[in-house]
Amino acid sequence: VLYFRVVKLSLNTGSSRYDVALGSGLLATAGSLISTQLKQRRCAIVTDKNTEPLFAKQLHQSLTTSGIEPILLTIPAGEQSKTLAQAGSLCDQMLAAKLDRESLVIGMGGGVVGDLSGFVAAIFQRGIPHVQIPTTLLAMVDSSIGGKTGVNTSAGKNLIGAVHHPALVIDDIDVLRSLPEREFRQGFAEIIKHGIIADAQMFEELKGTSASKLSADPEKNKALIELIRHNIEIKASIVKKDELDRTGDRALLNFGHTVGHGIERAGDYKKFLHGEAISLGMIAAAEVSIKRVGLSRIHRDAIVDVLHRFGLPTQLPKDFPRDEILGALKFDKKFQRGQIRFVVTPKIGSARLSGEVTLDDIRDAVDKL
Ligand SMILES: NC(=O)c1ccc[n+]([C@@H]2O[C@H](COP(=O)([O-])OP(=O)(O)OC[C@H]3O[C@@H](n4cnc5c(N)ncnc54)[C@H](O)[C@@H]3O)[C@@H](O)[C@H]2O)c1
Numbered sequence: 327v328l329y330f331r332v333v334k335l336s337l338n339t340g341s342s343r344y345d346v347a348l349g350s351g352l353l354a355t356a357g358s359l360i361s362t363q364l365k366q367r368r369c370a371i372v373t374d375k376n377t378e379p380l381f382a383k384q385l386h387q388s389l390t391t392s393g394i395e396p397i398l399l400t401i402p403a404g405e406q407s408k409t410l411a412q413a414g415s416l417c418d419q420m421l422a423a424k425l426d427r428e429s430l431v432i433g434m435g436g437g438v439v440g441d442l443s444g445f446v447a448a449i450f451q452r453g454i455p456h457v458q459i460p461t462t463l464l465a466m467v468d469s470s471i472g473g474k475t476g477v478n479t480s481a482g483k484n485l486i487g488a489v490h491h492p493a494l495v496i497d498d499i500d501v502l503r504s505l506p507e508r509e510f511r512q513g514f515a516e517i518i519k520h521g522i523i524a525d526a527q528m529f530e531e532l533k534g535t536s537a538s539k540l541s542a543d544p545e546k547n548k549a550l551i552e553l554i555r556h557n558i559e560i561k562a563s564i565v566k567k568d569e570l571d572r573t574g575d576r577a578l579l580n581f582g583h584t585v586g587h588g589i590e591r592a593g594d595y596k597k598f599l600h601g602e603a604i605s606l607g608m609i610a611a612a613e614v615s616i617k618r619v620g621l622s623r624i625h626r627d628a629i630v631d632v633l634h635r636f637g638l639p640t641q642l643p644k645d646f647p648r649d650e651i652l653g654a655l656k657f658d659k660k661f662q663r664g665q666i667r668f669v670v671t672p673k674i675g676s677a678r679l680s681g682e683v684t685l686d687d688i689r690d691a692v693d694k695l
Pocket residue numbers: 374375376377380403404405408435436437438439441461462464465468469470471472473474475483484501502503504505506509600
């Protein structure tokens with residue numbers, strides 16, 4: 327078992343420090359991990375219809391063995407569960423079960439469960455501890471770290487939320503075994519993103535590998551554990567610099583996301599998974615970077631190669647409604663004045679915000695996809 331401490335995160339209202347337990351076989355020890363670190367003895371497990379039958383029994387057992395009394399709250403799987411109504415319903419069920427200020431919330435699932443359960447933990451009785459047990463690669467390397475929690479509204483994604491850091495994160499790589507191949511692969515989009523914006527050496531190493539499924543051989547899984555650990559550290563170090571998203575440092579994590587979000591939206595959130603859309607968005611951002619900050623063609627090609635190697639899309643289908651990708655941006659007044667913050671990379675391993683990128687730059691880049 328690999329056990330390590332994430333770097334200290336400092337909030338302006340105090341400071342937040344939490345452990346990430348990362349390794350194999352951790353679900354069975356979740357109860358003791360939680361009970362040795364936290365004093366709460368009653369909790370709600372929030373999970374979804376897919377993860378519940380896979381892992382809830384084991385988690386439940388591990389908790390009760392350690393003297394923690396859980397109630398199980400299962401939500402429908404998918405983004406459509408990330409709503410205020412769902413958060414309200416979870417709070418109501420927790421109140422009905424007499425959970426109180428001395429209880430905690432465990433989110434066991436992908437980013438949807440993590441964001442929703444974290445938001446519930448942030449608002450229930452004005453805030454109770456949140457334990458994240460991410461079960462997707464994306465949630466392990468991205469959404470479970472950084473404290474952003476929230477829900478969607480009809481006006482857009484993640485518009486209501488709170489910064490509420492987890493009290494503990496438990497990453498058991500064994501749970502990834504049941505993750506559908508496509509879901510596994512999309513997690514690598516954020517890993518590759520971390521390489522592009524912050525770590526040229528990791529990017530270099532990714533060039534020689536590919537998305538390998540979890541192996542029966544524990545030795546081979548060490549590489550995956552190492553990769554997850556390294557990416558948690560990258561994300562945490564960026565978040566630490568700019569916890570509340572004010573200075574622009576944290577915004578660098580949005581590399582590829584301007585166009586990526588446009589692609590997700592244009593595909594009605596059905597054609598592409600988030601990581602797949604971000605893969606295309608990063609290629610567009612690389613193209614813009616060539617024009618605006620002198621990214622070399624060689625680096626741009628290397629980005630495309632790595633994404634391709636990990637089975638991520640590098641081209642838009644011919645019949646894709648390209649015009650709609652820029653739809654939302656076009657109406658953005660800030661953008662028309664050239665003030666939008668677009669993340670560019672002058673060379674692999676570094677990124678910065680540019681206020682000079684125009685809608686035409688982006689249109690040209692999308693046309694090349
Ligand atoms: N808070 C943040 O900083 C942050 C960062 C990135 C993304 N997000 C959010 O994360 C969400 C996406 O997360 P996601 O990609 O994990 O999606 P998800 O939670 O919808 O999970 C993807 C699918 O895999 C299933 N699943 C999860 N774990 C499984 C397992 N081990 N075996 C089999 N099936 C499993 C889920 O039921 C779901 O159907 C979005 O809502 C996004 O906004 C948040």
